[in-house]
Amino acid sequence: MEAWKIISVLALVGILTWGGYILLQQKRSLEEEVSDLRETVDKFEEENDSIRADIEYYEDPENLLKKTREFNYKEPGERLLILVPEESTTTEATSTSQ
Numbered sequence: 337m338e339a340w341k342i343i344s345v346l347a348l349v350g351i352l353t354w355g356g357y358i359l360l361q362q363k364r365s366l367e368e369e370v371s372d373l374r375e376t377v378d379k380f381e382e383e384n385d386s387i388r389a390d391i392e393y394y395e396d397p398e399n400l401l402k403k404t405r406e407f408n409y410k411e412p413g414e415r416l417l418i419l420v421p422e423e424s425t426t427t428e429a430t431s432t433s434q
Contacts, residue, residue, distance in 0.1 A: 394400045401409075410416045 376434070394403065408416060
C-alpha cells in the first residue's frame, strides 16, 4: 500500500509540474504577443500624430491653397499659365580633317 501512495504522489507532482510548464509557455507566448501589439500601437500613434499635424497644417486656408496649386488648381476667374521650356537645339560640329 505504501508503494501506491508514493507512486500517486509522484504522478501528482509530475502532472502539476507538466501543467506549470505549459502555463509558463503560454505566459511567454502571451507576453510576446503583447509586446508586438504595443509596437503596433506605437506605430499607429506616430501615424496619427503625423495625420493630426497634416490636418492642422491644412486647416489654414493659405496652406491648403498652396498645396492645391501644386496640382494646377485655379480659382474661378483666374487664368492658368503653363510655361514649357524651349527645347535646346545643339548642333554638333564635325571636323573634317584629311
